[in-house]
Structures are given as C-alpha cells and as structure tokens.
Amino acid sequence: MTKRMMKLGMSIRGIGYHPAAWLHPDVPADGTLRFEHYLHNAQTAERGKCDLIFFADGIGIRERDAPRGSLARSGYEIVEMEPMTLLPAIAARTERIGLVTTASTTYNEPFHIARKFATLDLISKGRAGWNIVTSWSEAEAKNFNREEHLDYDTRYERAEEFVEVVTGLWDSWEDDAFIYDRASKVFYDETKMHVLNHRGKHFQVRGPLNVAGMPQGRPVLVQAGASDQGREIAAATADVLYAMQSDIPAMRAYYVDVKQRMEKYGRDWDDLKILPGLRPIVGRTQAEAQAKFDQLQDLLDPLVGLARLHGAFGDLSGYPLDGPVPLDVLGPNEMRSGTERLRERIKRENMTIRELYKSVAGGGGFHLIGTASQIADTMEEWIDAEACDGFNITPTHLPGGCEDFVNFITPELQRRERFRKEYEGSTLRENLGLKPYVNRYARARRLKAAE
Numbered sequence: 001m002t003k004r005m006m007k008l009g010m011s012i013r014g015i016g017y018h019p020a021a022w023l024h025p026d027v028p029a030d031g032t033l034r035f036e037h038y039l040h041n042a043q044t045a046e047r048g049k050c051d052l053i054f055f056a057d058g059i060g061i062r063e064r065d066a067p068r069g070s071l072a073r074s075g076y077e078i079v080e081m082e083p084m085t086l087l088p089a090i091a092a093r094t095e096r097i098g099l100v101t102t103a104s105t106t107y108n109e110p111f112h113i114a115r116k117f118a119t120l121d122l123i124s125k126g127r128a129g130w131n132i133v134t135s136w137s138e139a140e141a142k143n144f145n146r147e148e149h150l151d152y153d154t155r156y157e158r159a160e161e162f163v164e165v166v167t168g169l170w171d172s173w174e175d176d177a178f179i180y181d182r183a184s185k186v187f188y189d190e191t192k193m194h195v196l197n198h199r200g201k202h203f204q205v206r207g208p209l210n211v212a213g214m215p216q217g218r219p220v221l222v223q224a225g226a227s228d229q230g231r232e233i234a235a236a237t238a239d240v241l242y243a244m245q246s247d248i249p250a251m252r253a254y255y256v257d258v259k260q261r262m263e264k265y266g267r268d269w270d271d272l273k274i275l276p277g278l279r280p281i282v283g284r285t286q287a288e289a290q291a292k293f294d295q296l297q298d299l300l301d302p303l304v305g306l307a308r309l310h311g312a313f314g315d316l317s318g319y320p321l322d323g324p325v326p327l328d329v330l331g332p333n334e335m336r337s338g339t340e341r342l343r344e345r346i347k348r349e350n351m352t353i354r355e356l357y358k359s360v361a362g363g364g365g366f367h368l369i370g371t372a373s374q375i376a377d378t379m380e381e382w383i384d385a386e387a388c389d390g391f392n393i394t395p396t397h398l399p400g401g402c403e404d405f406v407n408f409i410t411p412e413l414q415r416r417e418r419f420r421k422e423y424e425g426s427t428l429r430e431n432l433g434l435k436p437y438v439n440r441y442a443r444a445r446r447l448k449a450a451e
Contacts, residue, residue: 004383006419007273007390007432009100009240010045010405011054012038014080016397017279019308019361020299022075024397031398032080035089041402042090045097048406049420051431052098052129052240053090054222054392055083059107060139063307067317070307084116091124098428100129100222100240106155107135107144110165110205117219118170118211126215126427129240130166131222134159156229158202163221163237165205168196170218172208174442194441216429217437225258234272235261239434242392243276246366251276251387273432276382278391279367280375281401282408289369296396297362305357312339321354372408380418 015021015031022029031037042053061078065071071078083101091099099120103113113130121128134155141149150158177192196207224242225234234241235258245251259269283289306316313329325346346356368375382388395401413419423431
C-alpha cells in the first residue's frame with residue numbers, strides 16, 4: 001500500500017497563537033513590527049520544506065477590552081504589518097515556499113485584489129495564494145465607513161461574485177498573448193486579450209487586468225469554509241481548504257462532505273487539499289514538551305485569560321480566580337452550542353475560573369503535546385483515515401514553535417516517508433500536487449480545435 005504524503009502549511013502570523021506568546025523570553029515582543037522576525041520564520045519553514053507560509057489577517061483590532069484592561073495586556077493581533085506589502089519582500093528572500101495571505105472580499109474591490117495577487121505571483125515566480133475571507137467584525141466595519149458589518153447572507157453573496165470577478169480578470173490574457181514582435185511592431189495578439197465586462201449585483205468591472213504572465217496561470221485559491229455555504233464555494237473553486245475539526249470522526253465527515261460536492265463542478269478529489277489546523281508542542285520527551293506548554297500557561301495574565309471567557313460568562317473579574325465558575329452568570333454568547341458544551345464540562349470536572357481560562361486560552365482547537373514520534377503517530381493516523389490531506393501548523397509562539405516543528409517533527413515525517421525531502425517544483429501549485437491551471441479562453445480554444 002502506497003503511503004499518503006502530507007501537505008504542510010506553517011502559519012507565521014505575528015508572534016504565535018498562544019495568548020501569552022509575547023511574554024515568552026525567546027519571543028521578540030515587538031516581532032509583529034519587525035521584518036526580520038517574519039523573514040526568519042519564513043526561511044525556517046522553507047528549510048523544513050513546508051508547502052506554504054500562511055498569514056491570517058484582520059483589518060482592525062477585533063479583540064475587545066473586556067474585562068477592562070485585558071486588551072492592554074494582550075499581544076495577540078494588536079499591531080502587525082500589512083501582508084500584501086510584507087510578502088513581496090519575503091518573496092525576494094525565499095525560493096520555493098508558497099506565500100499565502102488573507103484579503104477580505106467585504107472591504108476590497110475585485111480589481112485591486114486581482115492585480116495585487118497577480119503581481120505577487122510574478123515577484124515570487126509562481127508562489128502566491130489568496131485566502132478568501134468575508135470579514136465579520138464590527139471593528140473592521142467601523143474602519144471602512146460602516147457602523148456595523150454586512151449581514152451573513154450578503155457577505156457570502158458578495159464574496160461569491162467577488163471571486164468570480166477576480167478569477168475572470170486573471171484570465172484576461174492567454175499565456176501566449178504577448179508576442180513582442182519588433183519586426184512587425186506587434187506587442188500582443190489581439191485575439192488573446194479578453195475583456196471581462198462583468199455586470200452583476202455587487203460589481204461592474206470591465207477589465208482587462210493590466211497584469212499578465214502569472215507563472216502559475218493564476219494564484220492558488222485558499223478558503224476556510226465551515227458553513228454549508230462556505231463548503232459549497234470551496235468545492236466549486238478552492239485549491240486549499242483550512243478546517244478546524246479536532247477529532248478524526250468529525251474531520252472525516254467534513255472531508256468527505258466537501259470532496260463529494262466537487263463532482264458536480266467537474267472536479268476531482270485531488271483538486272482540493274484540505275488542511276486542518278494543528279498546534280503541536282514538541283519536546284525530546286513527553287515531560288519536556290509538557291514543560292514548554294506549562295511555561296506559556298503560567299505566563300498568561302489573568303485578565304487576558306478572563307477575556308477568553310467573556311463571551312460565555314461576561315465579566316468574571318470580580319470573582320475569586322481559584323473559586324468555582326459561577327454558572328448562573330450569562331455572557332453575550334449564552335445560546336451558542338459551544339458555550340453549552342463548556343458549561344457541561346465545568347460541571348463534570350468541577351473547574352475553577354483559573355483552570356477554565358487556562359484550558360480555553362491554551363487549548364486552541366486541535367493541539368498535541370509530546371515527542372516528535374508521538375505527534376507524527378497522530379498525524380499519520382489522520383492521514384491514513386483519509387480525514388485530511390495534511391495540516392496547517394499554528395505554532396504556540398514564534399520563532400520557537402516553527403523551529404521546533406522543523407527541527408523535530410519534519411525529520412520524523414521524512415523518515416517515515418510521509419513528507420518530502422526536497423520540493424517537487426518551483427511553484428506553489430506544483431508543490432501542492434495540483435493540476436496546471438489552464439486559462440478558460442485557451443481551454444475553449446483547444447476544445448473547439450478538437451471538435
């Protein structure tokens with residue numbers, strides 16, 4: 001039986017995903033504002049042969065100062081560099097690793113996004129990827145001339161049309177449109193330039209795009225779709241899909257559901273790579289790994305921990321931290337199923353407030369604490385269950401979490417023949433094992449010629 005190989009992304013946004021990361025002695029507290037910090041992590045991930053680095057991004061400070069004073073003690077997603085300015089600089093100092101970042105369909109225009117990502121693909125020689133998001137917070141809305149964000153259905157409706165326009169603009173020029181014939185004084189073949197002339201509910205965009213010649217044909221499309229609508233869009237258009245499930249049965253059900261939807265769009269299962277988030281804490285021994293995690297947990301400021309409970313329980317800052325969780329206190333998210341599950345766990349385990357906020361703040365979805373061998377065992381189990389195509393690594397802190405993965409887990413996966421030792425190609429599309437992209441007009445031309 002042939003072993004399934006993994007695809008691996010490394011999320012290097014900011015200084016890590018643990019809310020106490022900025023307090024870690026090995027983390028530069030001002031790292032989010034230092035180019036060298038991002039570059040070091042990108043080069044480390046490339047040394048580990050990761051398929052891509054990933055920048056999640058928000059266009060506002062979405063964390064709330066609740067309880068009062070918690071925001072000033074949190075280093076999580078407060079200030080950071082703008083990724084579409086940052087990634088071209090990283091592209092010039094890396095060679096093979098994919099460069100994926102978020103750009104919102106709610107607070108951008110399609111022509112802007114098409115042009116920026118096409119340019120990143122040119123600068124990086126075929127390593128660009130666009131993570132498609134709709135934006136959801138009021139903080140972002142208020143930065144863009146709105147008092148509240150668009151409703152859910154409108155955001156997704158706009159996003160679907162947005163992607164249609166961007167991908168249409170990327171097909172403005174067939175690959176061989178530019179002939180640069182000095183003898184005839186013809187710069188491009190007029191029959192291979194295409195005006196989109198899109199007129200829809202949300203956008204009217206003429207085109208053509210004034211960027212061409214993308215090495216990948218077009219940048220890789222990335223999404224994170226949990227809802228039914230999000231899954232459908234991903235099945236129709238995405239090349240990579242991020243997921244959040246933390247156990248095999250749930251992840252397997254999600255994986256099969258999305259992949260089965262692809263058939264009606266004429267797509268094969270391998271045309272989409274599904275990568276759940278994974279937060280590994282690795283050590284030479286189980287005890288060393290646990291000590292690394294415990295160090296971060298002990299650094300957590302109580303107010304920052306309480307902020308993680310505010311949605312479910314409101315302001316608990318007036319209660320004894322080592323006393324029981326007051327289950328009669330309700331926060332703004334009281335009706336959510338996740339909150340109800342949390343309440344059941346509190347009753348079952350008789351948790352204190354401190355124990356609860358440490359568990360919530362440090363849990364972070366699917367996380368593993370152990371040796372490289374133990375973590376690789378679980379990763380293999382997920383791959384062999386056909387629950388995913390690989391993982392998007394979300395380190396607790398940077399650069400340490402990225403370095404630990406590359407130094408300990410990557411060699412173990414390579415030893416087991418589960419991960420590459422060298423990149424297969426020069427573009428992100430090639431390294432992900434995706435089919436070459438063919439311009440829609442060139443494809444139609446070929447089909448017509450074959451009739």
